[in-house]
Amino acid sequence: MDWFTSSDYWLSRLVFQRGLALVYLVAFLAAGRQFRALIGERGLLPVPEFLARVPFRRSPSLFHARYSDRLFAGCAWVGGLLAAAVAAGAADAVPLWASMLMWLLLWLLYLSIVNVGQIWYGFGWESLLLETGLLAVFLGNADTAPPVLVLWLLRWVLFRVEFGAGLIKMRGDRCWRDLTCLYYHHETQPMPGPLSWFFHRLPRPVHRVETAANHVAQLVLPVLLFAPQPVASVAAGGMVVTQLWLVASGNFSWLNWLTILLALSAVDGRLAARVLPLPAPHHLPAPPLWYEVLVMAFTVLVLVLSYWPARNLVSGGQLMNYSFTPLHLVNAYGAFGSITRTRQEIVIEGTEDPVPGPDTVWREYEFKGKPGDVRRMPRQYAPYHLRLDWLMWFAGLSPAYAASWFRPLVSRLLEGDRDTLRLLAANPFPRQPPALVRARVYHYRFTTWRELRTTGAWWHRTLLYEFWPPMSREQAGG
Structure with a gap:
């Protein structure tokens, strides 16, 4: 040398x-x-x-x-x-x-x-x-x-x-x-x-x-x-x-x-x-x-x-x-100076019913990487980066993380925007956009060995609160 x-x-x-x-x-x-x-x-x-x-x-x-x-x-x-x-x-x-x-x-x-x-x-x-x-x-x-x-x-x-x-x-x-x-x-x-x-x-x-x-x-x-x-x-x-x-x-x-x-x-x-x-x-x-x-x-x-x-x-x-x-x-650089003890996930749903009631059917938007369907095994995406999925995790910690972009996201879903839907795993409304979209926060936890064997579910979830009220395209500013 x-x-x-x-x-x-x-x-x-x-x-x-x-x-x-x-x-x-x-x-x-x-x-x-x-x-x-x-x-x-x-x-x-x-x-x-x-x-x-x-x-x-x-x-x-x-x-x-x-x-x-x-x-x-x-x-x-x-x-x-x-x-x-x-x-x-x-x-x-x-x-x-x-x-x-x-x-x-x-x-x-x-x-x-x-x-x-x-x-x-x-x-x-x-x-x-x-x-x-x-x-x-x-x-x-x-x-x-x-x-x-x-x-x-x-x-x-x-x-x-x-x-x-x-x-x-x-x-x-x-x-x-x-x-x-x-x-x-x-x-x-x-x-x-x-x-x-x-x-x-x-x-x-x-x-x-x-x-x-x-x-x-x-x-x-x-x-x-x-x-x-x-x-x-x-x-x-x-x-x-x-x-x-x-x-x-x-x-x-x-x-x-x-x-x-x-x-x-x-x-x-x-x-x-x-x-x-x-x-x-x-x-x-x-x-x-x-x-x-x-x-x-x-x-x-x-x-x-x-x-x-x-x-x-x-x-x-x-x-x-x-x-x-x-x-x-x-x-x-640095990461995870603090650790969250519980997992809160935002679940976005839509319905074709313009006037929701007790019998209204709400369909969930499934994301590619972040937890949603409790029976869906978590996927491997890294080193690829799913940016929306990551920001949804932050939004679950605090609504402040979503202040600048969540309303536009709801608006794009109500429009059936093709580019936005490509960020998701599937579109639950393939024929026409939903009449209303809402978001709710759930507590997610991994199931136990017994729960996994008996139910096939990787996650167990419990509803916590409403994150975003049902909103139409006109209300969202679409």
């Missing part, structure tokens, strides 16, 4: 960059398939209205120059095609400067989407993808060995993701400190997966071990990332195992997969080749001077911007999933 690059990490870089391109592909695919209903010209929170009140300096995006649904779709699908090409090796088949431009275009296109996405894109993994994606611009390609400075910056991102999440837990809900949070979390998490029921039914001592292991993974292993090899590689491997456990137990979009890729970037390829049947590192040419200058300048920029997230880590008022710049360059 010379002072600037290390061929020992060529395989780690290869896996990281190809995997990152796949994450980009999923992100652009989700954007292209969901934007019309959520933020399109007739969406629940239209981009043109957002651009009219938010200046470029606060939310930089290509769409400040011009917006149309067709242009947004073009950006999403061009981004997806470019990501697929990079995942297939296109960035390693072109000169270094061209490879950097490809990664930069991916970042610019997704930044433009996130910065007009409003509440639908207010998740930590959006900023994590952008921050990590910009680092990939400076990581090089097959023409040169990976620069050591960027490899350390990737570890700095991983440290903030894990250590920030660990600190927010220890500073937050008491159940993290007494090791009881996982008594509830598998059941009350935003979007349970197909194995979440089984994880929830593990013995409580196992849940306590899970919680303790989480603290080790988030508060101890991140520090070891900065230790000499092979300690750093072992720590990274421990994080990968922890993240795979989270992948199996729930749906957290691409957060876990991106964290796994960051951890793999810290694995020394020479050491890994001694343990696993992997190719040994081979010598790569020295990078050009212009590239070294760009990498060093970018590193200085990141170090300067790191002041705010570093201060946030030691602050008693730690922020969670916060971007300090509109470019999402160096961010604060």
Whole structure:
């Protein structure tokens, strides 16, 4: 290893960059398939209205120059095609400067989407993808060995993701400190997966071990990332195992997969080749001077911007999933500082009866990912992100989360809006829209082993209160 690059990490870089391109592909695919209903010209929170009140300096995006649904779709699908090409090796088949431009275009296109996405894109993994994606611009390609400075910056991102999440837990809900949070979390998490029921039914001592292991993974292993090899590689491997456990137990979009890729970037390829049947590192040419200058300048920029997230880590008022710049360059991360003990789900229903009475038949709108039909086993969607389903979970915690978009959602259902209905699992009114739509809140809990065997239901639910009164199209403002 010379002072600037290390061929020992060529395989780690290869896996990281190809995997990152796949994450980009999923992100652009989700954007292209969901934007019309959520933020399109007739969406629940239209981009043109957002651009009219938010200046470029606060939310930089290509769409400040011009917006149309067709242009947004073009950006999403061009981004997806470019990501697929990079995942297939296109960035390693072109000169270094061209490879950097490809990664930069991916970042610019997704930044433009996130910065007009409003509440639908207010998740930590959006900023994590952008921050990590910009680092990939400076990581090089097959023409040169990976620069050591960027490899350390990737570890700095991983440290903030894990250590920030660990600190927010220890500073937050008491159940993290007494090791009881996982008594509830598998059941009350935003979007349970197909194995979440089984994880929830593990013995409580196992849940306590899970919680303790989480603290080790988030508060101890991140520090070891900065230790000499092979300690750093072992720590990274421990994080990968922890993240795979989270992948199996729930749906957290691409957060876990991106964290796994960051951890793999810290694995020394020479050491890994001694343990696993992997190719040994081979010598790569020295990078050009212009590239070294760009990498060093970018590193200085990141170090300067790191002041705010570093201060946030030691602050008693730690922020969670916060971007300090509109470019999402160096961010604060964290998740689940508090855990809900019970699950409240909003169930939306419609009826063809314009004057509801005791005999009125109400039909439920079934969502793709969030719980609804109690007999429907939770599905696996991650790394794909169902944005409406996630916001429905937040709305179940507090109506304030739905203040800006729930009435438009009801209005679109009353219109039978095709783009909105595509976000759902099925349309209970295929011939014509309903006359009325309402929403009610239920308490959901996982069934017991006996209840599952006798009823076939994964959930048991109890009506709590009315969330939205029966409303016609005229009342909803359609």
